[in-house]
Amino acid sequence: MNFAAVAALALLLVRPSMLVVATPFLGAVNAPVQARVGVTLILAVILAPFVAVPANLPFTGLAIVILREAAIGLAIALAIQVLIAGADFAGQFIGFQIGLSLGALIDPQSGVRNNVLALLYANLATVICFSIDAHHALLRALADSYRALPVGFGGLDPSLGANVGRLLGLVFVIGVRIAAPIIAVLLLVEIAIGLLSRVAPSLNVITAGASARAIVGLLVMAAALTTLPGLVDRYLPTVLHAAADMAGAFR
Numbered sequence: 001m002n003f004a005a006v007a008a009l010a011l012l013l014v015r016p017s018m019l020v021v022a023t024p025f026l027g028a029v030n031a032p033v034q035a036r037v038g039v040t041l042i043l044a045v046i047l048a049p050f051v052a053v054p055a056n057l058p059f060t061g062l063a064i065v066i067l068r069e070a071a072i073g074l075a076i077a078l079a080i081q082v083l084i085a086g087a088d089f090a091g092q093f094i095g096f097q098i099g100l101s102l103g104a105l106i107d108p109q110s111g112v113r114n115n116v117l118a119l120l121y122a123n124l125a126t127v128i129c130f131s132i133d134a135h136h137a138l139l140r141a142l143a144d145s146y147r148a149l150p151v152g153f154g155g156l157d158p159s160l161g162a163n164v165g166r167l168l169g170l171v172f173v174i175g176v177r178i179a180a181p182i183i184a185v186l187l188l189v190e191i192a193i194g195l196l197s198r199v200a201p202s203l204n205v206i207t208a209g210a211s212a213r214a215i216v217g218l219l220v221m222a223a224a225l226t227t228l229p230g231l232v233d234r235y236l237p238t239v240l241h242a243a244a245d246m247a248g249a250f251r
Contacts, residue, residue: 008053009044011151014066016043018073019142023080024126025135043142051146061153068154072247076141079243080134082167083232086174087125091118093179097186098217099210117221121178124225128232141240145247160249167242174235181224182217189216 017040020026026039095117129135193209 011053011069012044012048013040014069015073016040018070019077022074022077053151068250071250072145072149075247076145076243078167079239080138082170082239084122084125085171087121087178088118089171089175090178091115091121094182094221098214124228125232128229132233134236154251157249163246163249167246170239170242178231182220185220186217189213
């Protein structure tokens, strides 16, 4: 068996496999293993004619190259994960403010129990990613990464830490931007409840306030959901550039 050919195929599979495992709509952890392997092989076969794999990599350095390939693939996949995590964070925030944080379901993307509204927002963001062709943008980023970061040895840029912090910061920026209309209206509701408790001290503010928060919060959330596609579309280039900068730290 030609070890060089086997090593070249193995290296070509690493970067797409990380993309498949870490991206919800390409496979993720709960997809059947056969599906994930099949998608990875298809991507590798499509990319093979355009990707140059070093022919004579030393066996001792093969592990370093594999780790670098895995890190680059994971960095690219984090672009979509940041979008979905931002929507998930918004759902967690809104659910806590409305009073629905105790309701939980099994999240099909992660397999763990999650807030009902967080689950709703995360799944909506995943569907929106399909509608705005985010999966096409991700595959183009994968193909472009082989031109910018060819297979082989590389270094570690000191900017990696800053790029990781930037990606994590985008989760909070996106989450707060999505949840902002609901939080602003609920703040006004809290002020109104506080004034009402001063005007009518005999009123059961706890019960009335919980009902008011739930009703007003759900109505505003229903209206604000129409802005979610635009926000996801707006932040997609931002997260892709941030992920590209993070991947570029492994030059």
